[in-house]
Amino acid sequence: MQTSDPFIQIDNVRRAFENSIALDGVSVSFERGAFSVLLGPSGCGKSTLLRLIAGLDQPTAGVIWVEGKDVTALPPSGRDLSMVFQSYALFPHLSVAQNILFGLTVRRTAKADMSRRLAVVAQMMGLSAFLDRKPAQLSGGQQQRVALARAVISERPICLMDEPLSNLDAKLRAEMRVELRALQQKLRLTVIYVTHDQVEAMTMADKIIVMNAGRVDQVGTPEQIYTRPASTFTAGFIGTPPMALFDPVDLAGGPVPQVRQPHVIGLRPEDIHLSHSGPTARLTGVEYLGADRLISAQAGQTAFIMRTPASAPLPAPKFRFGWLAASASVFDATTGKRLPQYDFPTPSLAQKDTTHETA
Ligand SMILES: Nc1ncnc2c1ncn2[C@@H]1O[C@H](COP(=O)(O)OP(=O)(O)OP(=O)(O)O)[C@@H](O)[C@H]1O
Numbered sequence: 324m325q326t327s328d329p330f331i332q333i334d335n336v337r338r339a340f341e342n343s344i345a346l347d348g349v350s351v352s353f354e355r356g357a358f359s360v361l362l363g364p365s366g367c368g369k370s371t372l373l374r375l376i377a378g379l380d381q382p383t384a385g386v387i388w389v390e391g392k393d394v395t396a397l398p399p400s401g402r403d404l405s406m407v408f409q410s411y412a413l414f415p416h417l418s419v420a421q422n423i424l425f426g427l428t429v430r431r432t433a434k435a436d437m438s439r440r441l442a443v444v445a446q447m448m449g450l451s452a453f454l455d456r457k458p459a460q461l462s463g464g465q466q467q468r469v470a471l472a473r474a475v476i477s478e479r480p481i482c483l484m485d486e487p488l489s490n491l492d493a494k495l496r497a498e499m500r501v502e503l504r505a506l507q508q509k510l511r512l513t514v515i516y517v518t519h520d521q522v523e524a525m526t527m528a529d530k531i532i533v534m535n536a537g538r539v540d541q542v543g544t545p546e547q548i549y550t551r552p553a554s555t556f557t558a559g560f561i562g563t564p565p566m567a568l569f570d571p572v573d574l575a576g577g578p579v580p581q582v583r584q585p586h587v588i589g590l591r592p593e594d595i596h597l598s599h600s601g602p603t604a605r606l607t608g609v610e611y612l613g614a615d616r617l618i619s620a621q622a623g624q625t626a627f628i629m630r631t632p633a634s635a636p637l638p639a640p641k642f643r644f645g646w647l648a649a650s651a652s653v654f655d656a657t658t659g660k661r662l663p664q665y666d667f668p669t670p671s672l673a674q675k676d677t678t679h680e681t682a
Contacts, residue, residue: 330355330513331376331481336385338371345371346382347537353530355480356511358504360524363534364560369517372534373483376515378402389481404481405474409489411466413458420445420454423472440476447506448472464495471503475510482507484516488523500526521561525549533557549591551666552652555659558589564617564628566591566652573623577601578648580665589652592617595629597638598645606640620644 329352338346345368353359361369374380376387378399387395394402405426413422420441421428427437445451448468458466467487474482488496488503504527507514518524524531525545533540533548533556541553552558558566566589571579574588607626608619611633618629618638629644649667654660 329353330390331515332388333372333376334386334388336372336375336382336387338368338375338380339383344537346375349385349534349537349539351532351539351542353513353515355513357529358507358514358516358527359530359532360528361515361517361532361534362519362521362524363540364519367534368537369519369534370485373485373515373517377404377406377483402481403479404483405477405479407470407474407482407484407487409486411458411470411490413466413469415458417457418454419450419456419458419461419469422458422469423450423454423476425473426477440478444472444476448475463491464499467491467499471506475506481513481515484514486518486520487516489518489520496523503527521563525561533560535560551661551663552589553661555587555589555654558652558654562591564592567595567625567627568654569625569627570623573625574602577645578651580648580651580653582653582662582665584662585656586662587654587656589654590627590646590650592628592630594646594650595627595644596646597631597635598643601643601645603641603643604638606638606642609637 331353333349333351336346336349337344349368349372361372363369371380375382378394378397378401382395385395386393389402414425417425423444424437424441427440441454445454448471450465450468450472453461453465458469461469467490470487488499491499500523506512516523516527528545530542531545531548532542535556541548541557543551548557549561552561552566555568558568569588569590571582571586571588579588602622604620604622604627606618606620610617610619613633615630615632616635616637618631620627620629620638620642622644653662653665655662
């Protein structure tokens with residue numbers, strides 16, 4: 324079960340390399356039993372942060388705490404955690420059983436204890452029938468399960484995962500997302516999971532840490548991050564297609580908030596609808612997706628996409644559109660930061676803990 328005490332705390336961590344700054348003053352905490360996801364584009368510093376937590380690398384400055392203990396200088400062996408990598412890192416010459424048991428063998432665990440734990444974990448991961456095979460005789464999904472089983476059998480409370488599903492095809496990845504989340508909840512593991520895939524983050528996370536250029540952009544539940552992005556960066560990174568960012572002039576005639584400073588207004592594709600009144604747009608494209616359509620359009624200087632049910636009529640070449648005032652996000656045009664004073668309260672968020680939001 325998830326609790327709110329910070330299990331792992333990253334305190335103002337910086338990691339500079341010769342030619343780049345991978346992490347630039349990152350402070351974030353991870354709760355016990357929670358599935359936390361580090362999400363961001365390539366090069367934003369996710370893997371560097373995970374490696375620092377693992378002890379595979381040292382920060383240039385800052386402190387890493389686990390259960391109130393400063394572990395910054397401890398080697399990986401001194402930290403009570405397991406890791407699962409994108410590459411699986413299985414030994415090709417060892418059997419599935421030997422691969423799963425590798426860490427326990429190195430630690431000279433008693434034979435009887437090893438076989439008992441192997442039986443339990445193999446059963447749990449659906450690997451009982453494959454224990455004598457070599458990794459090459461398994462599918463990609465089965466190999467990934469072996470890598471997970473090796474982490475699970477260590478019975479360590481913290482599991483760090485770096486893009487563990489990215490080598491799998493789309494269907495298997497979707498299945499493994501569900502499996503992984505169920506496993507994490509069953510074992511009450513504290514998982515820190517690195518991905519650049521927003522679907523993985525949205526579907527599995529209790530908490531998402533959105534990173535951009537070595538900094539934390541926003542921390543929140545998937546719902547908080549989707550409905551109230553802290554910046555134009557997160558607004559544009561999350562959502563397929565992402566939030567459209569309008570010059571307010573192009574929305575004149577609609578329910579726009581009165582904001583004095585230069586600003587932009589963000590609307591999600593599903594929050595925009597055809598209307599008899601409101602601003603005018605020019606239709607530029609239609610993409611049929613089965614259940615719904617993506618309508619590309621241009622309003623003044625702003626290109627945007629709206630999502631309509633496939634059963635809805637197609638818009639005319641020139642059409643009017645509207646949106647619910649409460650669905651709009653307002654951002655400072657200069658800094659790109661959200662202006663929360665223009666948020667309408669939304670019931671589903673009002674009950675949630677928002678203390679982690681950086682905005
Ligand atoms: N060992 C290193 N030496 C020099 N620069 C490095 C090293 N490791 C990472 N970097 C740089 O630090 C920045 C962050 O890299 P990092 O691998 O943490 O990003 P990431 O978000 O995990 O990206 P990806 O999703 O592509 O793995 C990048 O600019 C990268 O080039």
